[in-house]
Amino acid sequence: MEVKGQRWWRKPAPVQSSQYLPSLWLELQRAFQQSTLQCLFRFRKIAGGYTVSKWVVVPADKDGPYVPTEPNVVQGMLKLAGVTSADMVYDLGCGDGRVVIMAAKDFGAHGVGMDINPALIQQARANARACNIEDLVSFEEGDLFDANLHNATVVTLYLLPHVNLRLRPKLWSDLRPGARVVSHTFSMGDWDPEKEDAVDGATIYLWTIPEKY
Numbered sequence: 070m071e072v073k074g075q076r077w078w079r080k081p082a083p084v085q086s087s088q089y090l091p092s093l094w095l096e097l098q099r100a101f102q103q104s105t106l107q108c109l110f111r112f113r114k115i116a117g118g119y120t121v122s123k124w125v126v127v128p129a130d131k132d133g134p135y136v137p138t139e140p141n142v143v144q145g146m147l148k149l150a151g152v153t154s155a156d157m158v159y160d161l162g163c164g165d166g167r168v169v170i171m172a173a174k175d176f177g178a179h180g181v182g183m184d185i186n187p188a189l190i191q192q193a194r195a196n197a198r199a200c201n202i203e204d205l206v207s208f209e210e211g212d213l214f215d216a217n218l219h220n221a222t223v224v225t226l227y228l229l230p231h232v233n234l235r236l237r238p239k240l241w242s243d244l245r246p247g248a249r250v251v252s253h254t255f256s257m258g259d260w261d262p263e264k265e266d267a268v269d270g271a272t273i274y275l276w277t278i279p280e281k282y
């Protein structure tokens with residue numbers, strides 16, 4: 070998808086926020102309090118778990134790394150969920166906003182994207198601006214487990230299998246009956262999907278929240 074000769078998904082801008090510094094500081098304090106061997110292991114874990122850019126430190130991937138979904142697969146997910154202009158689509162872990170942006174641009178839906186990474190939220194907002202759909206979509210920086218999903222009619226996910234499982238009770242309690250959930254690649258344990266499809270080698274799954282859980 071091109072906007073004025075430009076791709077609307079661009080490389081994330083450098084991270085601006087220093088909000089995660091306190092958590093790194095705590096980790097370093099804990100590491101120093103341990104034996105040399107434990108300390109070394111802890112430092113290795115810290116180094117692997119954070120991204121450091123100049124003075125800024127963020128968890129690299131709190132509940133999963135940033136891996137964008139290919140546009141054809143995004144389209145397949147939105148079609149599988151039967152998205153229309155009546156829908157409110159939430160992408161939990163929205164990355165550069167591509168799912169919510171395509172839902173608005175190609176299907177006329179409203180949407181909300183949420184991501185823990187502030188640089189990706191900035192990028193998503195810039196992408197929405199470039200597509201002139203800021204009235205249809207919004208992007209929030211935050212933990213997806215704190216999202217208020219009561220208005221969502223469709224939830225899209227590309228998270229890790231254990232994160233899907235942790236999220237399942239929240240989907241069941243927050244979403245209204247009839248809301249659809251679509252996941253790229255990963256299923257939901259023993260909650261069998263109602264449909265599944267393959268797009269360009271990627272498997273996508275659909276569930277509908279039933280009347281009662």
Ligand SMILES: C[S@@+](CC[C@H](N)C(=O)[O-])C[C@H]1O[C@@H](n2cnc3c(N)ncnc32)[C@H](O)[C@@H]1O
Pocket residue numbers: 130131132133134135136137138160161162163164165167168183184185186189211212213214226227228253
């Ligand atoms: C595999 S990417 C998917 C991006 C986008 N949904 C897509 O399909 O192109 C997963 C995203 O989840 C975000 N993420 C990981 N843990 C999170 C959390 N606890 N709360 C919010 N976002 C999270 C990551 O920053 C990353 O952008």
